[in-house]
Amino acid sequence: MAIERTLSMIKPDAVAAGNQWAILEHFRESGLNVVAIKRIHLTQAQAQAFYAVHAERPFYGSLVKFMTEGPIYAQLLEGENAVAHHRAVMGATNPAEAAEGTVRKLYATNIERNACHGSDSLKNAAIESAFFFSGSEIVALG
Ligand code: CMP
Numbered sequence: 081m082a083i084e085r086t087l088s089m090i091k092p093d094a095v096a097a098g099n100q101w102a103i104l105e106h107f108r109e110s111g112l113n114v115v116a117i118k119r120i121h122l123t124q125a126q127a128q129a130f131y132a133v134h135a136e137r138p139f140y141g142s143l144v145k146f147m148t149e150g151p152i153y154a155q156l157l158e159g160e161n162a163v164a165h166h167r168a169v170m171g172a173t174n175p176a177e178a179a180e181g182t183v184r185k186l187y188a189t190n191i192e193r194n195a196c197h198g199s200d201s202l203k204n205a206a207i208e209s210a211f212f213f214s215g216s217e218i219v220a221l222g
Pocket of ligand 1: 143173191193197198
């Protein structure tokens with residue numbers, strides 16, 4: 081299987097609850113390694129831009145408000161089949177539908193306040209990685 085990189089975010093709900101390190105460890109124990117990471121409080125403009133693909137959806141305004149209510153952690157994770165693997169470890173978008181043992185089943189509150197985000201394709205992983213990290217902030221594993 082190919083080694084890939086995927087953009088992962090731990091959202092304001094999970095950070096406010098102090099669950100960021102447990103979630104990060106969950107990802108790491110599943111075989112995903114951190115090649116870049118930052119703690120950042122998104123501005124409204126940044127959250128709007130990150131989720132621009134959802135601009136026409138009814139939940140967009142609420143999502144932007146949620147994503148700016150406190151700091152997040154953004155990390156670039158590397159591992160085998162990382163995009164699909166990370167999404168499987170996160171679980172379904174709606175925690176009510178997430179499988180037992182997934183991050184969202186363990187830590188999310190509802191479909192909006194769902195603890196984490198992961199890129200949905202290799203193409204979007206590259207776009208979302210560039211949103212948070214410059215080349216020199218990404219350090220390959222030795
Ligand atoms: P994420 O995987 O980051 O992608 C888009 C986000 O929008 C999603 O997680 C949720 O936080 C939010 N979202 C998706 N669907 C809904 C919905 N039906 N109602 C409210 N928020 C949603």
